[in-house]
Amino acid sequence: MLDTRRLLILLTIVFSAGVTPIAIRITQSEGMPSLVIVVLRLWLVSLGLLPLVWARYRQDLARLTRRHWLLSGIAGFWLSLNLILLFASLEYTSVLMTSLLRRTSPIWIVLPEIMLFGVVFSRRFWLSLLCTLVGVTLVGIGGLSAIEAGSNPLLGGLLALLGSVCFGVYLLIGRRLNTVMPSLLYSFLVFFCAALATSVFVVISGTALTGYPASGYLWTLVVTLLAQVLGHVFMNLALQFFGATALAILLQVGVVVSAIIAFFLFGEVPSWLQIAGGALVIYGVIIATWEQAQARWAHSRRA
Numbered sequence: 417m418l419d420t421r422r423l424l425i426l427l428t429i430v431f432s433a434g435v436t437p438i439a440i441r442i443t444q445s446e447g448m449p450s451l452v453i454v455v456l457r458l459w460l461v462s463l464g465l466l467p468l469v470w471a472r473y474r475q476d477l478a479r480l481t482r483r484h485w486l487l488s489g490i491a492g493f494w495l496s497l498n499l500i501l502l503f504a505s506l507e508y509t510s511v512l513m514t515s516l517l518r519r520t521s522p523i524w525i526v527l528p529e530i531m532l533f534g535v536v537f538s539r540r541f542w543l544s545l546l547c548t549l550v551g552v553t554l555v556g557i558g559g560l561s562a563i564e565a566g567s568n569p570l571l572g573g574l575l576a577l578l579g580s581v582c583f584g585v586y587l588l589i590g591r592r593l594n595t596v597m598p599s600l601l602y603s604f605l606v607f608f609c610a611a612l613a614t615s616v617f618v619v620i621s622g623t624a625l626t627g628y629p630a631s632g633y634l635w636t637l638v639v640t641l642l643a644q645v646l647g648h649v650f651m652n653l654a655l656q657f658f659g660a661t662a663l664a665i666l667l668q669v670g671v672v673v674s675a676i677i678a679f680f681l682f683g684e685v686p687s688w689l690q691i692a693g694g695a696l697v698i699y700g701v702i703i704a705t706w707e708q709a710q711a712r713w714a715h716s717r718r719a
Contacts, residue, residue, distance in 0.1 A: 425650055432647040433670025437511045438677050439639045440503060446632035450503035451614070451623045454496070456633075457640045458611035465604045473601040484597065485605075491589040492609025494582045499610070500617065501579030509572025511678035512686050515671045516555055516697050517576035523548050523701065524584040538710075540703065548700030552577070554693025603648065671698060 443453055469477065505514045523545055555573065586606075593602050618625065671694070678684040686694070 428646055428650045430669050430673060432642050432650065434673025434677065436639065436642045436647065437506065437515050437674045438681060439635060439642050441506050441511060441678075441682065443632060443635035443639055444503075444507060446635055447628050448632035448636060449623055450507060451500060451618055451621060452625055452628070453636050453639060454499045454503055455611065455614040455618050455625070456636050457643065458496070458499075458607055458614055460637070460640045461644045462604065462608040462611050465600070465607065469601055469604045473598055476597060476601055480597070480605075484593065487589055487593055488602075488605040489609045489613075491586050491593065491606050492611075493613045494586040494589070495606055496610040496613040496617070498579045498582035498586060500614065501575045501582060505572040505575035505579065507572070508568040508575065510569070510684045510686070511682070512671070512675040512684060512690065512694065513555055513569060513573050514576045515674040516694050517552065517573055518580050518583075519671060519701055520548060520552065520577070520697065521580045521584040521587065524581045544700045544703035546700075547696045547703075551693040551696025551698075551700055554689050555697065 440453065444450065502514065502518050505517075552573075590602070590606070593606075597605075675684075675686065675694075679686075
């Protein structure tokens with residue numbers, strides 16, 4: 417049985433996963449470019465964590481090697497690219513399509529896990545991978561016939577998929593770094609490096625950071641609180657009680673929550689192909705995540 421505290425943590429995670437895409441869409445509708453939302457969000461998080469990290473992990477920070485900084489910088493770059501692509505996808509397609517495709521990251525890190533870590537996957541995993549790929553295809557095709565799927569659903573879907581691939585790379589690097597430093601310190605380093613990388617994108621693109629409505633900046637703050645405080649902080653708390661696999665599966669519930677809210681708030685009505693494809697994607701990712709965890713456990717026992 418779940419006690420009240422654990423249940424509250426789980427509900428908060430689902431709420432964050434479901435509501436964050438909606439808040440992003442509203443922020444964009446206030447005239448805030450995706451790049452501005454991402455860079456402000458990352459700097460707000462980095463600066464907010466700095467006092468805590470400095471107070472608790474000052475000595476750990478001083479002991480970091482060049483390799484740690486290099487890997488953190490690379491992870492931050494991929495996290496930055498992931499956020500930019502996912503935010504941009506919401507400009508072109510529906511919340512449902514973006515939410516579904518952004519949760520497929522476990523699928524795209526299969527080959528690196530086989531080549532780099534020697535993980536062996538079961539037939540059930542490969543079947544779930546096939547289901548996910550078929551589901552992604554149906555979601556993309558269904559986006560063309562959905563009543564409200566965005567201005568360019570195929571482009572939006574492609575951006576979401578590319579963002580998920582970037583997030584998969586970020587996760588692979590994170591698996592290494594999380595074992596050599598405290599989780600909070602790792603989060604700060606990656607967010608800080610991602611903020612720097614996104615700032616470079618802002619400078620190159622010539623995007624202005626000022627001149628937008630006050631409501632846009634307010635909603636950017638809301639996105640930051642939803643995604644980072646209610647999302648990442650509560651996720652770290654949940655890892656004290658639940659496994660990473662269970663949480664990854666739980667996040668699929670957020671896809672359904674996002675779709676329901678978007679239906680009532682934005683009138684985004686999915687096509688039947690999208691519904692069928694979405695069900696396949698959710699099923700495939702859940703099974704794949706579970707099988708990946710089992711394969712890693714078996715591999716660690718053999719090592």
